[in-house]
Amino acid sequence: MWRLGLIKKLFSMSRKFILTKEETLPENRLTIAYRDELNEQQFQVATIGNGPVLVVAGAGTGKTRTLIYRVAYLVETGVAPEHIVLLTFTRRSSNEMLNRAAGLLDGRCKRVRGGTFHAFCLTILKQYASKLDYPNNFTILDASDAADVIDVVRSTSSINTKGKRFPRKGTLQSIFSSVRNKGVAVGQVLEAGYPQFGAFTQEIELLFEEYSRYKQKHGLMDYDDLLIMTLKLFSKDPAVLFEIASSCRHVLVDEYQDTNRTQSLIVKALASVHGNVMVVGDDAQSIYRFRGADFKNIIGFPTEYAGSTVLKLEHNYRSTQSILDLANHLLSQAKRKFDKQLFTLKEGGDLPGLVPAPDDRFESRFVSQLILQLREQGIALREMAVLFRNGHNSFDLEIELGRKNIPFVKYGGLKLAEAAHIKDVLAYLKVIENPRDTVAWNRILQLLEGVGPKTAGQIIEWIEADQDDSFELKERPFSTAYIESLRALFVMLRSVKTSESTPTSQVEAVLAYYLPVLKRVYYEDFQKREQDLEHLIGLTVSFGKRSELLDSLVLDPIELTVIDVEAVKDDEPPLTLSTIHSAKGLEFKVVFIIHAMDGIIPSSYSVGDDESIEEELRLLYVAVTRAADHLYISYPSLQYRRYDGQYFTQPSRFLESVPEDILELCSLVEQDPVELPSHPAPNQLTSSGTPNQ
DNA sequence: ACAAGCAGTTTTTTT
DNA sequence: AACTGCTTGT
Numbered sequence: 001m002w003r004l005g006l007i008k009k010l011f012s013m014s015r016k017f018i019l020t021k022e023e024t025l026p027e028n029r030l031t032i033a034y035r036d037e038l039n040e041q042q043f044q045v046a047t048i049g050n051g052p053v054l055v056v057a058g059a060g061t062g063k064t065r066t067l068i069y070r071v072a073y074l075v076e077t078g079v080a081p082e083h084i085v086l087l088t089f090t091r092r093s094s095n096e097m098l099n100r101a102a103g104l105l106d107g108r109c110k111r112v113r114g115g116t117f118h119a120f121c122l123t124i125l126k127q128y129a130s131k132l133d134y135p136n137n138f139t140i141l142d143a144s145d146a147a148d149v150i151d152v153v154r155s156t157s158s159i160n161t162k163g164k165r166f167p168r169k170g171t172l173q174s175i176f177s178s179v180r181n182k183g184v185a186v187g188q189v190l191e192a193g194y195p196q197f198g199a200f201t202q203e204i205e206l207l208f209e210e211y212s213r214y215k216q217k218h219g220l221m222d223y224d225d226l227l228i229m230t231l232k233l234f235s236k237d238p239a240v241l242f243e244i245a246s247s248c249r250h251v252l253v254d255e256y257q258d259t260n261r262t263q264s265l266i267v268k269a270l271a272s273v274h275g276n277v278m279v280v281g282d283d284a285q286s287i288y289r290f291r292g293a294d295f296k297n298i299i300g301f302p303t304e305y306a307g308s309t310v311l312k313l314e315h316n317y318r319s320t321q322s323i324l325d326l327a328n329h330l331l332s333q334a335k336r337k338f339d340k341q342l343f344t345l346k347e348g349g350d351l352p353g354l355v356p357a358p359d360d361r362f363e364s365r366f367v368s369q370l371i372l373q374l375r376e377q378g379i380a381l382r383e384m385a386v387l388f389r390n391g392h393n394s395f396d397l398e399i400e401l402g403r404k405n406i407p408f409v410k411y412g413g414l415k416l417a418e419a420a421h422i423k424d425v426l427a428y429l430k431v432i433e434n435p436r437d438t439v440a441w442n443r444i445l446q447l448l449e450g451v452g453p454k455t456a457g458q459i460i461e462w463i464e465a466d467q468d469d470s471f472e473l474k475e476r477p478f479s480t481a482y483i484e485s486l487r488a489l490f491v492m493l494r495s496v497k498t499s500e501s502t503p504t505s506q507v508e509a510v511l512a513y514y515l516p517v518l519k520r521v522y523y524e525d526f527q528k529r530e531q532d533l534e535h536l537i538g539l540t541v542s543f544g545k546r547s548e549l550l551d552s553l554v555l556d557p558i559e560l561t562v563i564d565v566e567a568v569k570d571d572e573p574p575l576t577l578s579t580i581h582s583a584k585g586l587e588f589k590v591v592f593i594i595h596a597m598d599g600i601i602p603s604s605y606s607v608g609d610d611e612s613i614e615e616e617l618r619l620l621y622v623a624v625t626r627a628a629d630h631l632y633i634s635y636p637s638l639q640y641r642r643y644d645g646q647y648f649t650q651p652s653r654f655l656e657s658v659p660e661d662i663l664e665l666c667s668l669v670e671q672d673p674v675e676l677p678s679h680p681a682p683n684q685l686t687s688s689g690t691p692n693q
Numbered sequence: 694a695c696a697a698g699c700a701g702t703t704t705t706t707t708t
Numbered sequence: 709a710a711c712t713g714c715t716t717g718t
Contacts, residue, residue: 118708143707287706290706390705391705579706579707
């Protein structure tokens with residue numbers, strides 16, 4: 001492990017020469033009228049000179065827009081687009097920003113580099129992998145791949161997992177990820193988050209070491225490695241750091257409050273030559289503590305970067321005053337105080353509504369009916385969103401929307417690349433790409449009839465011993481139970497490997513082999529899964545290389561229901577369903593927050609830990625501030641749990657102390673469909689009163 | 694000895 | 709829906 005001190009020393013090593021600042025274009029020769037199109041605070045941000053800058057931007061203050069103008073300004077004043085690095089949270093927001101910036105300057109911003117930290121680091125690592133003793137065709141493990149590797153390591157190690165309850169593979173994976181993202185010891189992570197496994201500290205530490213060794217040996221990198229290995233590369237080879245940092249004349253980071261320690265060190269490294277780093281964020285919207293994000297990064301920025309400028313964006317252009325009142329009230333409940341009060345010129349507006357529904361079904365009917373009515377009133381579906389805490393909170397609503405023929409896209413929850421059948425298909429391609437990828441081998445071997453964990457492990461040992469990437473089946477004591485199907489598998493792998501065809505035809509070739517397997521293994525619902533595979537073929541056409549397809553699917557996971565987007569491409573733009581986490585940075589005219597009961601928001605997992613509860617509060621704050629004009633918060637009063645039957649719920653504790661002149665309590669009243677007026681105002685559907693139970 | 698099938702439990706949020 | 713632990717079958 002490298003040390004923080006070493007990195008710091010590294011940065012100070014590069015000698016600095018002071019150049020006189022190149023003359024910037026006079027303002028009147030710029031093509032964009034920055035002063036007219038931005039407010040004073042935004043203008044400052046967009047046009048500020050060199051040096052470190054922290055922008056504290058409240059929700060809805062035009063942060064994205066300002067960053068776009070910043071990029072445009074830099075390009076216009078002579079910075080080459082490829083010397084600008086724009087790090088954003090999702091590739092979705094990165095693309096949106098670059099497209100909008102390109103629109104401002106007729107395409108000149110297209111060559112700005114950027115994307116997520118992980119994607120950006122990947123491009124560096126692909127180039128310099130050999131310096132870290134990795135092959136440059138290394139495989140990226142997603143969270144469940146990583147868990148599978150941990151499982152393999154555990155079963156081959158001599159650790160006794162019997163007796164008392166030993167953590168499962170997925171739990172181990174999150175423990176290891178915390179260790180690395182927070183930079184603390186295994187023992188500390190266990191103590192803080194998993195006290196029940198404290199007795200296994202030694203075993204878990206051992207596994208952690210073995211897991212790291214295994215990845216190195218087999219050319220595997222998990223998500224955390226992409227970041228940490230990049231830092232390691234920088235500290236191992238200062239010349240590489242210097243070369244990369246030299247090409248980063250301006251580093252811009254969005255959502256800085258959600259970066260972790262490693263990411264902040266990467267930013268520091270990238271800015272180590274030119275020192276031009278602008279980070280934008282809002283500590284009140286920090287919602288990724290669970291994966292190591294630390295809002296201290298944003299708070300501590302001015303101390304970390306001497307001579308930095310702090311700018312603020314406080315004018316909210318998005319929401320009505322009524323919605324901001326609720327948002328401000330939520331923030332006032334936080335233990336850690338925020339020095340921000342958002343203000344808007346959009347006075348008044350309907351009060352946000354709190355709607356207790358009798359149960360799930362009523363909640364879904366309420367939301368979908370109101371959506372239809374608002375659409376009648378001229379609000380497009382694409383301007384409305386339903387937000388929720390957990391991916392599965394919308395299942396019932398999804399059925400109802402389907403019934404009412406309301407098109408929707410869902411963000412968050414299950415990703416296409418996480419579905420078992422997609423992982424199967426990708427595993428064949430991964431093995432062809434990197435024959436040392438034992439996780440993928442393990443997966444595809446176990447799809448053979450008569451091969452389970454033990455036999456798969458045995459076959460993998462033989463394959464590894466061969467050190468031969470040509471997929472020839474050598475003489476081994478194979479059992480007759482599976483030898484024929486194993487032979488068929490190798491024939492397929494060899495023919496795809498040697499075909500040198502496009503990723504699309506490679507996927508098609510794999511599918512020809514895989515479809516019978518699919519039907520046997522998933523005989524219950526293979527038809528549904530077959531559709532996803534069709535969708536996968538559609539996705540492959542934009543890739544020129546197999547490795548690009550594989551990397552992209554891991555780093556930029558396609559949401560499962562994006563299928564629906566394709567289907568309705570020419571029709572009405574769909575309604576958005578999203579987890580609150582995935583809705584970060586987005587805005588909608590109408591927002592529904594569903595399942596807003598205690599135990600969901602805040603999650604029952606966070607109860608008992610003040611810091612976690614605070615994060616849940618910020619999460620609700622983020623959800624509320626997505627809304628521009630109308631906000632409805634609902635929850636089912638009655639829930640079913642499989643074993644203890646029905647039980648009554650409480651609304652989220654964060655909403656309990658909110659006075660009725662900020663959040664209006666509504667009730668649902670059932671009415672004959674014929675009686676429905678054709679153009680009711682949203683408030684007429686609900687009337688103030690006691691909850692209807 | 695190992696694979697396959699069944700039953701019962703458990704599920705946050707994301708790169 | 710997927711994972712674990714248990715039982716049955718080869």
